[in-house]
Amino acid sequence: MTLTRDDLLARDRDDPLASFRERFELPDGILYLDGNSLGALPRATAERIRAVVADQWGLDLIKSWNVHDWISLPQRCGDKIGRLVGAAPGQVVAADSTSVNLFKLLTAALEARPDRTVIVSERDNFPTDLYVAQGLIKMLGGRHELRLVDTGADAPAAIGDDTAVVMLTHVNYKSGWTHDMAAVTARAHEAGALILWDLAHSAGALPVDLDGCDADLAVGCGYKYLNGGPGAPAFLYVAKRLQDAIQPPLSGWMGHAKPFEFDWEYQPAPGVARNLCGTPSVIGMSALEASLDVMLGADMDRIREKSLALGDLFIAAVEQECAGHGLALASPRDAKRGSQVSFTHENGYAIMQALIARGVIGDFRAPDILRFGFTPLYTRYVDVWDAAAILAEIMAEGSWDRPEFHARAAVT
Amino acid sequence: MTLTRDDLLARDRDDPLASFRERFELPDGILYLDGNSLGALPRATAERIRAVVADQWGLDLIKSWNVHDWISLPQRCGDKIGRLVGAAPGQVVAADSTSVNLFKLLTAALEARPDRTVIVSERDNFPTDLYVAQGLIKMLGGRHELRLVDTGADAPAAIGDDTAVVMLTHVNYKSGWTHDMAAVTARAHEAGALILWDLAHSAGALPVDLDGCDADLAVGCGYKYLNGGPGAPAFLYVAKRLQDAIQPPLSGWMGHAKPFEFDWEYQPAPGVARNLCGTPSVIGMSALEASLDVMLGADMDRIREKSLALGDLFIAAVEQECAGHGLALASPRDAKRGSQVSFTHENGYAIMQALIARGVIGDFRAPDILRFGFTPLYTRYVDVWDAAAILAEIMAEGSWDRPEFHARAAVT
Secondary structure: OOOOHHHHHHHHHHOOOHHHHHHEEOOOOOEEOOOOOOOOEEHHHHHHHHHHHHHHHHHHHHHHHHHOOHHHHHHHHHHHHHHHOOOOOOOEEEEOOHHHHHHHHHHHHHHHOOOOOEEEEEOOOOHHHHHHHHHHHHHOOOOOEEEEEOOHHHHHHHOOOOEEEEEEEOEOOOOOEEOOHHHHHHHHHHOOOEEEEEOOOOOOOOOOOOOOOOOOEEEEOOOOOOOOOOOOOEEEEEOHHHHOOOOOOOOOHHHEOOHHHOOOOOOEOOHHHHHOOOOOOHHHHHHHHHHHHHHOOOOHHHHHHHHHHHHHHHHHHHHHHOOOOOOEEOOOOOOOEOOEEEEEOOOHHHHHHHHHHOOEEOEEEOOOEEEEEOOOOOOOHHHHHHHHHHHHHHHHHOOOOOHHHHOOOOOO | OOOOHHHHHHHHHHOOOHHHHHHEEOOOOOEEOOOOOOOOEEHHHHHHHHHHHHHHHHHHHHHHHHHOOHHHHHHHHHHHHHHHOOOOOOOEEEEOOHHHHHHHHHHHHHHHOOOOOEEEEEOOOOHHHHHHHHHHHHHOOOOOEEEEEOOHHHHHHHOOOOEEEEEEEOEOOOOOEEOOHHHHHHHHHHOOOEEEEEOOOOOOOOOOOOOOOOOOEEEEOOOOOOOOOOOOOEEEEEOHHHHOOOOOOOOOHHHEOOHHHOOOOOOEOOHHHHHOOOOOOHHHHHHHHHHHHHHOOOOHHHHHHHHHHHHHHHHHHHHHHOOOOOOEEOOOOOOOEOOEEEEEOOOHHHHHHHHHHOOEEOEEEOOOEEEEEOOOOOOOHHHHHHHHHHHHHHHHHOOOOOHHHHOOOOOO
């Protein structure tokens, strides 16, 4: 590598996104490369939460539903997320968890294709997506099949006349490999199937164009690249043309046409709002909204450009400095990669613990993946360089091979 | 009424729960009688949220799942709620919304009684409970029936050999009328049915003994008498003896036996944890836990005693001071009442707006209910007296009959 650390400091100085970093709270001495698991805290979010708790809940109490418009939070956050994923207003709501939203839309999709029995997905999809499909199939009496392909690239070929819905995560959580959203959506439609995209590792990380791809349904996560906070509310998207045909299985009062008439009979709200269920989590959703307001100030094309550059740099540095230590790149080298880089290593767990002990925070995904996420709003070029240098030291010293680094924590 | 305001000030001085009031933030000049819709903010909660956001999320980031034990929040909050509702540890988890939890357990109940087709409930149940049942019935192909009785007292007689599950809200949200939990549970079991209690207006408001009543399933709300904050996580209870037979329909990764092995095949966790679904809402659940810690410092029998005394006082004051103005008591006079008092009036909406404009915060429930909730931890005897006096003035003056009080807000 002919680059020097000074070159990277210079790139950071020239970075058009550089000013965003100071809008986040980041602990000293930490290289945080895990924003794909939990995004960092925007300073504005801390203040927004304080205001919602002390001023709104504390002082205006129940009146806040009207005077602070808590009741519109799901739609307001939804429309803001929509701007990040290529969805025109009125098609996204923030609500519940990704898993719960997936259940809602998967159920709706099967109902919309009553003569078809297959859900196409991939074995390497994030497990909760597969678990939700398995639970739903069981609940519906077992007449549906979850058809899993071994790699994402095999998905289009598995879609057939029997396919009710294609349920895929746009960016693979392990490898960062990215589906061609437009092409797979077109293939699903060609076969008469619906498409349901999970944008957990896409929203806020790279440009997504749901409307432009003619997507049907999507869900996504609020606490990764959207920086909405731990366990932030998730979101769901239903294309306008499908909204009034969907019968939400989780038909709670917030999805009712007139919730405050307290009628005993369910009548779905018009539009995407019918997919709401219980009372929205106001504090969590306010935190998410504050974070979205930060993110919407950045240009998504510049985010993508820097994200790929950070990843390219990390790959080059690790491959050069850690050669011969058994780390194998598990992510695409090209733009088919999301905003992460993964390597496999048989001692991946211990190596990641050694990195964390040295202040480089990535994460481990069983069985053997070391995963490093890049959040262009706060990850600097020099951080990536330093992280690679620390990894190189750990590998050269073999210092990961200590008992304390092999002991498994509750959460990995 | 021979009581004077000074008598009530004296009762407040002698109140063994008096010291709890200063543990809540309460705005000046407001008589807050709506803790049954949104509980007030405990001071400790504001501080806990600050710490979770700034110190845990902000500084420890992803490591917080282990070092601050975020991962155990659902069980930890669940066990604390268990102490308030008569459930031994390991039977309650905090999760999702009441509506979503109801869906989970209602589905499980129907699955546990495959040869039966009836869900017994009451027309006056909180609407979301009925909506969820209607959605589930539709989803399962329409072979089940939602049998609704007109009043809670009729429920036992509607339970028969065809009944799979009896789904009732312990304390009626409109009237405060309370089911005899032990008797109705016994009746359901006698008929071979399961019982599913909604404790939205019970948990934290009056003693509940789920284990002692041999209850099967229950759900409840975190933001009413538990003071967990707007849209706080809800909870669910599954009796130990049933836990391993339940197949959660919302089979997300947090209910998996080994979520961090990222296996593709769902395998439910042992015990009540299998009813978890997506990633827990950490900020909201931490707020709930802080509030539970306040509440667990109080004696539930004393809470109940004061709650009934506050209600008795309010009924006596309103009936004496507002006689002839068309307000009719809609709540039981005796201990079959929860922690609220309701009156009907054909102009109930406008009267409530007039009260709110004068700083008396209750709420209106369509079509004609004025609802006043009492939270003994922060409601004083003198508050109830003053609220009744203001209501009497409004009724005597007819000052509720102004255009601005008739205009409906988005949330009532």
